[in-house]
Amino acid sequence: MSDNFDVPAPLEGVGGWLDDRFHGARGFRVLMRKVFPDHWSFLLGEIALWSFVILLLTGTFLSLFFVPSMNDVVYNGSYVKLDGIRMSEAYQSTLNISFDVRGGLLMRQIHHWAADLFMAALIIHMLRVFFTGAYRKPREINWLIGVGLFTLGLLEGLFGYSLPDDQLSGAGLRIFEGVLQGIPIVGTYLAFFLFGGGFPGNDIVPRMYILHVLLIPGLLLGLITAHLFIMFHQKHTQMPGKGNTEKNVVGQPFFPYFLAKGGAWFFFIFAALVLLATFAEINPIWLYGPYTPVAISSSSQPDFYMGILEGSLRMMPAWEINGFGHTLSLSVLIPGLGPLGLIFGGAAIWPFFEQWATGDRSFHNINDRPRNAPMRTGIGVAAVVFYGVCWAEGANDVIAYNLHIPLYTITWIARVLVFVGPAAAFFITKRICLALQRQDKETLLHGYESGIIRQMPNGEFIEVHRPVNEEARAVLEAKTVPALMPAPGSEDENGVPAPSSRGALGKVRARANRAFAETIVVETNGHGNGHEVGNGHGSAVEAGHGGSAVEAGHGGDQASVGSPTAGQLPAGESPGDSSGS
């Protein structure tokens, strides 16, 4: 395959020199041969990674010019519209970066776009991991690291876009401070310590600066490194497919394939960000003016990832409890901590909750198809809808203005939808998942509809069904049926309840288990006997139908079978096909 060539002497020399000192040849060979599975959705996390690299590069450039100070200055610079205006040094230096430093505006805009892309890619990547069940054992820790990265990313972004001390970011910061003050008991103190006294004070910009350029990026870098090393060590999950088993990983080696693809991907992401920074203006702080607590503009919006917080604040009715000389500001506390707490907290405990409810403690290296885990997919879509409603409500004034719907109507719709939407989404998604499972089963049993209409000798028209090919069959059959626990309240013949369903917690667990176990069972042990489970229609749950490791090694068995033939189809299941052959 490869034309042999001599490694250039200097390169060989350096390699030898390093190996003399680090004993790296063996380890690096393993590293270079590391196999990475191919799937488009595996590139989503990489978008976040490369965005982070670009953030570090552009951020370093910006920090060379930015002055993190709130000292008052009177502007007298290139942007004549603000001549003679009092502003902070932070704002002035941001103007200077934009107008007086060559490439400064470009770097600022790349940095801001990259931050948005980082958060967007993070969210999409997390959704991919969630919906495919890639967080399952042994990858729970990496999932938790991901949740931590998301949280830190929010904070990093908030501090970052607040640094220029412009009118818009100042208003955002004021909201942040107001929410802090709403925390019972310690809130006022937290706010005073963070801001060095009352809002805005003179300390917040330098403090946010050091958090933004050192502390949080350091944590992010550490967590990302850990994330990658753990992923590397545990080997990447793979999608179900022919030849893919729980015990192998099929793909291309790190060197040179993944390296080259990753490099190309980096260039494309960087190019996309540069194009955005060139043609799509972002955060034109010179139009907003320096921060003053007196002024505000309508349609003030934070960056998109803070939209959920903004929207939940807007949605909340005015609830406040006064008594015993204290004020409990529920209209700030609930939206400030509730939705994000629900999303982050829910994401963090989900893998463990799922293990608890399904009783599934086995290793999972093959990803689930979302349809094959209706409960998880339903909950996931419900969370997306919940997030989406809060997020959209964060722009309710823009929506009201553009769609000519009264502002309060939109808020009322959001107040209702935030509860009804997720519930409906859960129910609908679960039904769709089960319907898709049913369709998969049909396809496995009868083949797919080929679109070919054939006339029978008796004049009857039928559509020819064809058996799916090996690749598709492997995908369709890759399905784990959750083990069923004893039903809630079930007892054995002596009237003793099953240990797992004992007590209140046990009942909850048994109930959750039944919800998780609802699935369409497909017999997958071999070919051509699919018709034996023809009575398995509906959402029948069969107790004891195998552990979740049932599929392990199964795909491998099929890999040796040749290309599909019509003979594989059960006789009588597809009259059109049998007449054709």
Add this chain to the structure above:
Amino acid sequence: MSDMDETEGSEGPVAPRRVIGTPPPTPRLLGSTAVAEGGDGGEVSDETSRGEHIGDETTVYTVPEQRAKRVEKIIAGCFTFAFIAGCGFIAAYVGLEVGPNRLGRGDSAVDAALRSNLALGLSLAITLLALGLGALLWVRYLMPDVEVVEERHELRSEPKDRQAFEEYFKEGASNSQFVKRPLVRRTLMLGTLPLLAAPVLLLRDLGPLPGTSLRHTVWSPGRRLLVDGTNQPLTPADFSVPGTQIAIVPEGYEDDADALTKAAVTLIKFRPGELDVPTTMNGSTLVGTMNWTVDNIVAYSRICTHVGCPVGLYEQTTHHLLCPCHQSTFDAAHGANVIFGPAARALPQLPLTTDAQGYLVAKSDFTQPVGPSFWERG
């Protein structure tokens, strides 16, 4: 596609092309369309030669040399293009000055910055795109397509390794005497205890304690109301057009952000009879009888009682004050009580009067804390 040809073969010449909605031939995301199925029986597309086994777990498809030569030229073209665009980037940096240096060209700093941004951004984007495209074509069409099957090893250690670890750990723990000598163990914990408080303790001087600072503002009896922006005092006669609102800052603190965060005021002029004076409650305080207004001019805190944004929007037909941040809406004609949104309290009202020169001044400070709720507010 060869895959279709083979499966359709038995159907004779009537076999149609792929019908929409039916599964595609064996999908492969990247690389050629060859199916890595092992040497025998696998379909191989016309784009690649037959797969070659390397060992028993790697399948390799090489690209025909003639085709590789063609691709090589395209890739080289990409990289050359990247070089040219990169040179363009340097030229744009050197050639297009911004800031003070561009003066004399007769255009604004914004134009110069945007021009530089366009040239730098475009050249950089083209460079990166060309590099990315070249690299992609390289890995996709020049490198032989390889599929490797690697075994996953059990993550959990062998039982004997676990046991060996446990034994060694026990031995070490026992050698350390940590378990055997509770006095040492407990005093060690005691010794580190105060250190745990240090990080929290050291943060104490980050800021002053709130005290009562959130309860009062810089408004005091006789302090003049200045118009924000011009910083001029005004008489009731200066502000005689009903239906308007202006932002007010206290005299002496015109540019003090810390003071304005609490002291900023919205001044509204009503037509006679519009302001609901006799029954006005501002929150729970009856203010109608206290004579806090002057000549149908009323002053409310500009700081939203929700989370502190300036309540900057005023709709004169309905007398609604609206906070643009979270749409808390206050009825200015009725003590600025909340009629919609998340704010829980009315905007505090600033008592007004006029001084000897006839200028509007504060009668006193606000009688209740302004701005967002806080725990100690009560």
